[in-house]
Amino acid sequence: MTSKQPDISRLGFWTVSSSKQGQGVGNLTDNNTTTYWQSDGQHPHTVSIKFPTRHDIHTISIYTDIDKDESYTPCKIRILAGTTSNDLQLVKDVDLAATEPHGWLSLPLVEPLMAHFVQIEFPLNYENGRDVRIRGLRLLGPPPSDGMFKNERILPFTTPEFHTYESLR
Structure with a gap:
């Protein structure tokens, strides 16, 4: 996946x-x-990601393989986000029942999400399977803009990960 x-x-x-x-x-x-x-x-099975600072999330990518995993493949995915696990709100609800997912499934968020806590929920599988198998999961940030790494920056960092820690609170 590129x-x-x-x-x-x-x-x-x-x-x-x-x-x-x-x-x-x-x-x-x-x-x-x-x-x-x-x-x-x-059910539901969940993957939770907690960030130490708020992060801008644009896309969630999930790798599934219905050919290998059959009833272990999720056919419904929910994405929830908030500042903690106690204030989660539904961000995206995906129904895959009409498809047979194989490979990277890209789930772009309608609006970029700024969150400390993201939870991906798998409430339902194909063929009423009980357990779920996920072969890969990625959270993708915003694409770098042409002007993002200008020389006006105080510190000479060149990656988005370093820019996250560029300022002190």
């Missing part, structure tokens, strides 16, 4: 609602689509 949007996934602290032994949260961001996170428990 994108001009920076991958800000590694800037957050990731947790999952449950996982099978050896198929945990680390498999979501390892850039290897042969590994996967597999939940273990009741």
Whole structure:
């Protein structure tokens, strides 16, 4: 998957609602689509990402493979966001029942989202499957603009990750 949007996934602290032994949260961001996170428990299954500072999120990309995972593939996805897990609001609701997702599914947000906390919920699977498998998950920030890295900056950082920490509060 190529994108001009920076991958800000590694800037957050990731947790999952449950996982099978050896198929945990680390498999979501390892850039290897042969590994996967597999939940273990009741619906809805969730992936939560907590950022130390608010981040601008433009797109969420999820890698699924219905050919390999069949009933483990989610057919409904909800994206919620807020400042903590206690004030989450629904941002996007995606129904994949009419498609058979295979590969990277790009979920652009209608409005860019500034959030401390993002939760991706998988409430329903194909064929009424119980557990879910996700082979990759990325949170993408805004595409860099032409004027973003001008010399007027106080510090000579050149990546969006460094610009996040450019100013002190």
